[in-house]
Structures are given as structure tokens and as C-alpha cells.
Amino acid sequence: MTYRVMMVFGTRPEAIKMAPLARTLRQTEGIELYICVTGQHREMLQQVLDAFELSIDQNLQLMTEGQSLNGLTQQMLSALDQVYAERQPEVVLVHGDTTTSFVAALAAFHRHIPVAHVEAGLRTNDIQSPWPEEANRHLTAVIAELHFPPTRAARDNLLREWVPLEHMEVTGNTVIDALLWMRQHLEEVNWQPPADSPLAALPAEGRMVLITGHRRENFGKGFEHICQAIAELADKYPDVQFVYPVHLNPQVQQPVYSLLGSHPNVRLIPPQDYPSFVWLMARSYLILTDSGGIQEEAPSLGKPVLVMRKTTERPSAVAAGTVMLVGTVVRRIVEETSRLLDDAEAYAAMTHISNPYGDGHASERITHRLLDWLHERKHGEGQ
Structure with a gap:
């Protein structure tokens, strides 16, 4: 049948x-x-x-x-x-x-x-x-x-x-299935960014903070505050690369490019395909996001996540300690990102945790x- x-x-x-x-x-x-x-x-x-x-x-x-x-x-x-x-x-x-x-x-x-x-x-x-x-x-x-x-x-x-x-x-969660399948595939083919990809221009060494944002409830003031926090962090940590694949929505692009476009260590790049984004997550030191799926994926890669939202429907990651809610308040984003960049013990505490979202x-x-x-x-x- x-x-x-x-x-x-x-x-x-x-x-x-x-x-x-x-x-x-x-x-x-x-x-x-x-x-x-x-x-x-x-x-x-x-x-x-x-x-x-x-x-x-x-x-x-x-x-x-x-x-x-x-x-x-x-x-x-x-x-x-x-x-x-x-x-x-x-x-x-x-x-x-x-x-x-x-x-x-x-x-x-x-x-x-x-x-x-x-x-x-x-x-x-x-x-x-x-x-x-x-x-x-x-x-x-x-x-x-x-x-x-x-x-x-x-x-x-x-x-x-x-x-x-x-x-x-x-x-x-099936996103873990997707992530593990893609990671294995990339390893099997020894995947590297194509020469014409903006990823190929990233420094091979040094720490990288990966940023994503697209939530409608952050449109307007929320994205302005997020960008102000990233600008302050970029000035504070000139040796850290801040890589931001910018969502295509004009309400995201306008504040991002106007507030972050002049910072030399902020790389604003187009949205990446999934293999490239998995490579970026694996290459990153920590992740700033308002995404839901990344909260589930990052623990399997040992990456701390700061969630730039007021609430999350994924409390298991917060309870496990792999994710922290920081909202869209400039001071909070800057303080918690700085803590993870400056304090090795705080960073390690968020990376050595098993993924609560599946196998x-x-x-x-x-x-x-x-x-x-x-x-x-x-x-x-x-x-």
C-alpha cells in the first residue's frame, strides 16, 4: 500500500x-x-x-x-x-x-x-x-x-x-539532521569557499563573530539598536571580524548598511547558501542572532549564541546554557558579547554542553x- x-x-x-x-x-x-x-x-x-x-x-x-x-x-x-x-x-x-x-x-x-x-x-x-x-x-x-x-x-x-x-x-529537531548531514558532506568533499565568494576574503586566522537578523518584531528601532551595538563592538575589538550576511528585506538592509557600512572590520555580505552558512557557523567564535534555527544548530558546533530578542520559543537551549537572551538593548548586547570575548571561562561554559535538540x-x-x-x-x- x-x-x-x-x-x-x-x-x-x-x-x-x-x-x-x-x-x-x-x-x-x-x-x-x-x-x-x-x-x-x-x-x-x-x-x-x-x-x-x-x-x-x-x-x-x-x-x-x-x-x-x-x-x-x-x-x-x-x-x-x-x-x-x-x-x-x-x-x-x-x-x-x-x-x-x-x-x-x-x-x-x-x-x-x-x-x-x-x-x-x-x-x-x-x-x-x-x-x-x-x-x-x-x-x-x-x-x-x-x-x-x-x-x-x-x-x-x-x-x-x-x-x-x-x-x-x-x-x-530535523535541523540537527540537516546540519550533521551537511557538515559531513562538506568534510567529505573538503569544501572551501569559492574564489569569487566574499567568504574567501575573510582572514584565515583570528576570531570571528557571526551575525544574523531578520525578525519582523525587530524592524525599526530594534535593528537600529542591534546595529549600534555591533558598531560599538567593532570599535572596541578591532582585531575581531564581525561578519553579517544581510537579509534581503529592505527593512533590514537600510539600517544595517547605513549604520555599519563604514566599519573596516564589519563584513556585510549577501545571504549565503546553506553549505556556506554551515561553514561560517563552524568558523565563528560566537554568534549573535534573532533566528530560531541557529539556537538549535549552534550547540552541535560548540558555538555560544546570544539571542537578540525579548523572548524565545526555544527555552531548552537557554536552560542548557548554550543560549542567552540579550534582547535589543545596546548596552546588554555589548556587555554580554564583551564578556564572551574577554572571559575564557565564561566562553567555555557555553561551549561544552550537549545539544538539547536532538541526535x-x-x-x-x-x-x-x-x-x-x-x-x-x-x-x-x-x-
Whole structure:
């Protein structure tokens, strides 16, 4: 018996986290996988697909310049409804907390198609932070029939929301699967930055601080404060390289280039493909970010992470000591980064910790549970 499984995603982080699961599902007997992408991220999404040698079945290419979330939602709902009508999947797999994930779940619900939610149960319990992700993940959980929380803490969040225990399984996070696969691949091919890459111009020696930022709730004053802190750190530590792959969103690019463009030891570079970014993480001394996935990846590489957000839906890393919340207050960012650059013991305390987010086998666990669930569902319908 073969089951029709559809996977829907649209952003670069979703693609990274779904890629190892897609590879596992396509190697699994009894699964016919159809991958539909919405194109919520365009160029950055294709980079990930190429890196994981992953082919897709349909690209809706819905994102247009200056599009609002409501406009994107309207287009997605209509387009996905048509795809579901044509493909008739037996289950739809969505990931995490993007607009794509919530709308894909809603469109499936309207057609009575069950939804399985990968990376379920993450919560900050502040609907405005991160925005709109916190609302998306809550709404998706209400619709989903099968939940794959990455940690026990995420499972407990779902239990508090009255999701039955038998409808979920703790799996670890697929981003660790992706990271370990890519790291092994880079080592096997002895990967080095291409000569025309901005990474090739980075000094071979010395410490490097890697920076990323893209969260909507930081637009405006938040990014201005982040850039002011980085500028102060760059002046304080002229022998440290601060490398910032700048997100394509104009609300990120404007403050970053205007406030950091004149500092000689701040390297502002384009967004990097996934192999290059894994190389950057491995090469870095520590990481400043507002990203969610990096909080999960960095511990597997032994890299401390300072999270420039007020809240995090990944408290396991904070509890383990691999991640510290510093918000977007200039003084706090400068003080905590300086502490890690100046204090070897403080730095070591954040690097010698095992990763609370998994062992690299989350995709296998999800696949096994999904198959069992599909068997049970088909058997039940036959009674």
C-alpha cells in the first residue's frame, strides 16, 4: 500500500528543516511524496534545495515585491486549495510557524485533509513576539491531527493546550539532521569557499563573530539598536571580524548598511547558501542572532549564541546554557558579547554542553510514526 503525502513549505528555514525529512520519505517504501513550495522566499529557497540535491514537484511562486501578509495569505489559500483538489493527499506535512505553514494547514482543514505538524509546540506565550510566528504556531496546532514536538518542553506545551498525548511524538529537531548531514558532506568533499565568494576574503586566522537578523518584531528601532551595538563592538575589538550576511528585506538592509557600512572590520555580505552558512557557523567564535534555527544548530558546533530578542520559543537551549537572551538593548548586547570575548571561562561554559535538540535522527522517527499513523487510519476506515 502506498500513501500520498504532501509536504508544503515556502521559506529558507523551512526548506532546511524539511529537506532531511523529504530525503528520508522519498527513500521509504509505501510513501509517495509530493513537495509543493509557495515561494515565500525565492532565491534563498532555491539555494537550499540545490544544497540538499532536493527536487520539488510544484512551485507556486506566490511572493511579490511589497506584498502584505494578508495579500500573501489570500493568494496561498486559493492556490493551495486548487493543489489539494488536484492531488488529493492523504496527509499534509507543514513545519513550524510561518505564514505558509498556517495557511497550508487551514486550506487542508477546509478540505478535510489531516495535517501533521513538524516542530510543533514551540511557545513564547506572547502573541506579539515573535510576530506573526507565535500566532501561526498556535493556530496550526489547533488544526493539526499529528504533532511532532522536538523536545519534552514543547510536548508539555501541547499537553497544556489539551492535545492528546497519543497524537504526538517527541522526535528531536530535523535541523540537527540537516546540519550533521551537511557538515559531513562538506568534510567529505573538503569544501572551501569559492574564489569569487566574499567568504574567501575573510582572514584565515583570528576570531570571528557571526551575525544574523531578520525578525519582523525587530524592524525599526530594534535593528537600529542591534546595529549600534555591533558598531560599538567593532570599535572596541578591532582585531575581531564581525561578519553579517544581510537579509534581503529592505527593512533590514537600510539600517544595517547605513549604520555599519563604514566599519573596516564589519563584513556585510549577501545571504549565503546553506553549505556556506554551515561553514561560517563552524568558523565563528560566537554568534549573535534573532533566528530560531541557529539556537538549535549552534550547540552541535560548540558555538555560544546570544539571542537578540525579548523572548524565545526555544527555552531548552537557554536552560542548557548554550543560549542567552540579550534582547535589543545596546548596552546588554555589548556587555554580554564583551564578556564572551574577554572571559575564557565564561566562553567555555557555553561551549561544552550537549545539544538539547536532538541526535540527528528526527526524520527517521517522524517517518516511522507517520507510517504507523497512516496504517492505523486506513485500517480504521476499513472497519
